[in-house]
Amino acid sequence: MMTMTQSTSTPSLKKPRTIISKERIAIYLFLIICSLFFLLPLYIVLITSLKTMPEIRMGNIMSWPETWNTDAWVKAWSTACTGLQCEGVSVGFWNSIKILIPSLFVSILSGAICGYVLSYWRFKGAELFFGIILFGAFIPYQALIYPMIKIFATFGLYGTLPGIILVHTIFGLPIMTLIFRNYYSTLPSEIFKAARVDGAGFFGVFFHVLLPMSTPILIVAVILQVTGIWNDFLLGLIFGGRENMPMTVQLNNIVNTARGAKEYNVNMAATFLTAMVPLLVYFFSGRWFVRGIAAGAVKG
Structure with a gap:
């Protein structure tokens, strides 16, 4: 009798039914349409690069390749x-790597230190200094190219690898300072005070306390800088010199060459190879980008 009472009094646990509303269906439909819209150019580039020129001349741009051919990629x-x-x-690829890695490291480290100083080591005129840096983020860099050419030529940096690295560092510093300053401003100030009480100095607090907590915003910074530096054409063309032309400049030379017949499959393969690095960065770290933005990249 006791057993029967207990079994009848125990409520049955059922999983709640997922209700698919019209709003949810509309949202998913809209996202699918947007995804197809943005993936269509990538699909055309990839498919065209795998076709032969006689098949391309038939004009079926959306059709699947009749025979898979990777000669254009080679x-x-x-x-x-x-x-x-x-x-x-391939030469431009390695030039872009040589430009990207030091520019990425120096610009992010400099921006992180500047953001750290403006958040925890405030000095007289810090807000004015931050405003000047922020103003620099919105100045069109085309307006500064000629003065920078004169300055770099005076110091012997024009057309050199250190020169193009310095250019990317200068133009990346304002936005890096902005996002790191806003991120560090959201962290509890007690962390900084506790580290100072324990005897940590300027770089001790930065490298041992704040930097290990900066993973989300570091990934945001890496994505922004990789995309900006790798996809750059104008600065690499002007400041890189003949020996340091990045991949984007060589892609332009391939696509716009006047020698021989147009090989659209080769052009598309070169385009896909040039875009491969930013695509892979976004593919493997996209979720971290969203987390970093939510963690304070656009706050403050």
Whole structure:
């Protein structure tokens, strides 16, 4: 009798039914349409790069390749002409790597330190200094190109690898300072005070306390800088010099070459190879980008 009472009094646990509302269906439909819209150019580039030129001339731009052909990729990487030299975009790829890695490290580290100083080591005129840096983030860099050419030429940096690295660091510093300053401003000030009480100095607080807590915003900074530096064309063309032309400049030389017939499959393969690094960065760290934005990248 006791057992029967207990079994009848125990409520049955059922999973709540998921109700798919019209609003949810509309949202998913809208997102799918947007995804297809933005993926369509990527699909056309990839499919065209895998076709032969006779198949491309048939005009079926959306059709699947009749035969998969990767010769255009090999030629785009190693033998396509980028002016007087026919070495493909591989040379530009390694030039872009040599430009990207130091520029990425120096600009992010400098921006993080500036944001740290403006958040916890305030000095007289700090707000004015921050306003000047913020103003610099919105100045069109095209307006500063000629004065920078004169300055870099005076110091022997024009057309050199350190020169183009310094250019990307200068133009990346304002936005890096902004996002790190806003992120550090959201952290509890007690963390900084406790570290100071324990005897940590300027760099001790930064490297041992704040930097380990900065993973979300560091990934945001990496994505922004990788995208900006890798996709840059104008600064690399002007300040890189002949020996340090990035991949985007060599891609332009391949696509706009006047020698021989247009090879659209090679052009598309070179385009996809050039876009590969930013695509991979976004693909593997996109969720961290959203977390970093939510953690304070646009606050303050």
